[in-house]
Amino acid sequence: MNIEQFYPLFLQAEKVTIDSRKINLNDIFFAFSGANFNAATLAEKAISDGALAVIVEDDTFENKDQNVFYVPSTLEFLQNLAIHHRNQLKLPIIGLTGSNGKTTTKELIHAVLSQKYNVQYTYGNLNNHIGVPLTILSIKPEHEMAVIEMGANHQREIELLCTLAKPNLGYITNFGKAHLEGFGGFEGVIKGKSELYNYLKNNRQTILINENDQIQVEKTTDYNSKITFGKRTSDYFFEIFSDEHFVGLDYKNMKALSQLTGDYNFTNLCAAASLGLHFDVDFNQIKEAIQNYTPTNMRSQIVKKEGRTLVLDTYNANPSSMTASLYNFITFEGTKTIVIGDMLELGDDSVAEHQNILKTAHDLGFNEIITVGKHFKTVNDSSKSFENTAELIQYLSSNKIQSENVLLKASRGISLEKAIDFI
Structure with missing residues (x-):
């Protein structure tokens, strides 16, 4: 089975999935196998559940009469099918990466552009070598553009994702201290994320630049096809304003207030608004999109609970985002408790x-500091330092937090959101 032969069948499908539990009528199921499980054993059931076709990498399960096809690698076939599909598409694709704020920015861009266009975009956090092909393959004839998030934790990963998505326009949110272990330090982060710039330059595509970010400016100085924001001399200029905990932007005396907290989200708003203006979305529609976007994914999410204000930011954490969260949270009125969990994948830089972060927290003077995770445990000898979230929950069950404001911030692996019900 080759891509050209299979493509007409793909065009008849409703969607492509790698999850056997989510197979619906006319789906295509890619049977990804793990070290201890042969997903090809699910092929027959997938067909009985209504799958249009199944791709397996175990030839003993091939059954062409039932559209069960063998390929040497399900991953390579998925990626090559995505490349072939991308080559047929005539719509613009916006590629997005960065150390912090990728998902929020992606969702804001989608919200803004959807005011005028039918936009497909990365669902959830499907931003890796499997998620990006799945997003590409979800693009239908009715879509007019797409926004594809690209995640990476090592060199050449963004390079690969660019060969799959072939973005016409790209944006790097920022360069921060994330995945230092895999990238080999901060300079490695810059090099790895800049693979998006390399692709766009080599293919004469457009780059969106925040001119307040010196690294972005330096990396694109020699390139002319770009859209800029951040300074009064940029293509688009916005001023920041806030109302209570929420951040907004002011464009030519027209204000749009978001439901996001933190000045660090101002740049995310600017990027989305800039792309909206670039693609001729009226600012009143941009304003509507920004005001109606509600974070529900544990990213900069504010929740009112029993008279307290909770800031939930438990989906990701690294030194850059953690520092920004602490400086934002200290501006809240009233007493403040921070519950901060380990920042993962920092390698040799982890202890420092x-x-x-612990020193910053003490210097800012929070009323209560609680840490969770083995890494924080090694540097915090306080009685309010817990090895894991289960220990934290046990403590909270008999020691209720008294502060009016509570911040929860940690890497996803700490599962800090499990403690919310006990606050």
Whole structure:
């Protein structure tokens, strides 16, 4: 089975899935196998559940009469099918990466552009070598553009994702201290994320630049096909304003207030608004999109609970985002407790970075500091330092937090959101 032969069948499908539990009528199921499980054993059931076709990498399960096809690698076939589909598409694709704020920015861009266009975009956090092909393959004839998030934790990963998505326009949110272990330090982060710039330059595509970010400016100085924001001399200029905990932007005396907290989200709003203006979305529609976007994914999410204000930011954490969250949270009125969990994938920098965050927290003068995770445990000898979230929950069950404001911030692996019901 080759891509050209299979493509007409793909065009008849409703969607492509790698999850056997989510197969619906006329879906295509890619049977990804793990070290201890052969997903090809699910092929017959997938067909009986209504799958249009199944791709397996175990030839003993091939049954062409039932559209069960063998390929040497389900991953390579998925990626090559995505490339072939991308080559047929005539719509613009916006590629997005960065150390912090990728998902929020992606969702804001989608919200803004959807005011005028039918936009497909990365669902959830499907931003890797499997998620990006799945997003590409979800693009239908009715879509007019797409926004594809690209995640990476090592060199050449963004390069690969660019060969799949072939973005016409790209944006790097920022360069921060994330995945230092895999990238080999901060300079490695810059090099790895800049693979998006390399692709766009080599293919004469457009780059969106925040001119307040010196690294972005330096990396694109020699390139002319770009859209800029951030300064009064940029293509688009916005001023920041806030109302209570929420951040907004002011464009030519027209204000749009978001439901996001933190000045760090101002840049995310600017990027979305800039792309909206670039693609001729009226600012009143941009304003509507920004005001109606509600974070529900544990990213900069504010929740009122029993008279307290909770800031939930438990989906990701690294030294850059953690520092920004602490400086934002200290501006809240009233007493403040922070519950901060380990920042993962920092490698040799882990001890120093956790020490720095703990020092920053003490210097800012929060009323109560609670840490969770083995990395924080090594640098915090306080009685309010817990090895995991289960220990934290046990403590909270008999020691209720008294502060009016509570911040929860940690890497996803800490599962800090499980403690919300006990606050």
